Each structure stands twice: as structure tokens, then as C-alpha cells.
Amino acid sequence: SQQGEEDPQALSIQEGENATMNCSYKTSINNLQWYRQNSGRGLVHLILIRSNEREKHSGRLRVTLDTSKKSSSLLITASRAADTASYFCATNLDYKLSFGAGTTVTVRA
Amino acid sequence: DTAVSQTPKYLVTQMGNDKSIKCEQNLGHDTMYWYKQDSKKFLKIMFSYNNKELIINETVPNRFSPKSPDKAHLNLHINSLELGDSAVYFCASSRSGTGPYEQYFGPGTRLTVT
Secondary structure: OOOOEEEOOOEEEOOOOOOEEEOOOOOOEEEEEEEEOOOOOEEEEEEEOOOOOOEEEOOOOEEEEEOOEEEEEEEEEEOOHHHEEEEEEEEOOEEEEOOOOOOOEEEEE | OOOOEEOOOOEEOOOOOOOOEEEEEEEOEEEEEEEEEEEOOOOOEEEEEOEOOOOOOOOOOOOEEEEOOOOOOEEEEEEOHHHHEEEEEEEEOOOOOOOOOEEEEOOEEEEEEE
């Protein structure tokens, strides 16, 4: 079974708006990672947050982690058309990544 | 200068055939993985090798056999292909040791079994 579950499944926003997606998971983790997948392509790593961290930033990305609620969120600020993709959270425990089904984000020009 | 490459990109074959997918990484990583992504985009780990040694072997039919001739290559051989094997297969690699480390994915191989 999948470890992480993303919410919402799909998101459509206007260029310039912010996009927020959430991830919930079930078991303990060492760290949580977010990946992006453009249509027909492989996954690209975006950001990694360790289990003892609460928030992390990378450019227009902001990730939070709440281990007490077993949840994480990914915020993309000032979205661009190029941000159109599927976004996956992946929990990492003992060298194994467990992925959710992803959130499909469409950014309208 | 492709980091993780897979061949072929597309593979269409009939049930019962045997096929292989090749993966190579030029990142100098010690660990490589095979994932399967189904039509609903669920991505599931199948195997992982560290320095040519199998370290993760999920519940995968034994028709699937990974082979790592060296730490830069991890191939996937599938015997007696079934309709349910149709999916996109991704190879990935990462550093090993005291991490954590992100994984680098190949472009995927879309397998269609008819």
C-alpha cells in the first residue's frame, strides 16, 4: 500500500497564484521528499525535509512537516505555466522511498 | 551528459514474451532502484541494489529479475509477460551511506503488453 497520500488529487490555478498541496503518511519516517513529474518524463527531486525539521524553503517552494500529525505541505508561490506537472511526496525510511499518488497541478496562463 | 538513462523508451510486446530494460547512471552513485508506475500514477519500489548487492526486494513476481553487472548498471528482465505488467518502469539512483539523499530518476520505459 502507498505510504503517502496527496490532497487534492488535482489543482487548477491561474498563473501568479500560489498552489498548496498536502501529504499525509502513516508510519515513522527519516525524512520526506517532494518530487515533480512533467508529463511523460521521469521524476525530479525538489526538496527534502528531515524528520527533525519543521519548515524548509527552496526558491519559490516552501515545505512544512508536522510529524505529530504525520503530514506535510508543499507551497509553490507565484506559479508559472512551467510549474504544470504532477507533484509527489515520498516518505523515506530505511533507504526506501514510498510515494503517494500525486497531485496534478495545472497552471493556466 | 544524461545522468540516468534507460533503454528502450517504449516497449510493445505480446503476452508470454520475455523482455529486458536497461538502465545506466553516470553519477557515480552506489545505489540503484527500479520502480513501477501504474496507470493511476502510483509509483512503487520494486528492487534496489547497493554496489551490485540486492538490498530491497519488494513483493514482486519472480518473473521479474534484476541484474546489476556493475554499480553503474541495473537491468530488469521480465519473463512471461502478462497484461498486468503494462506500466511505466523507472530506474533511479542515489548516493549511499550517511544520508539522507535524493534519488535521480531516468526518463522511464513505457511497457505495453498486448
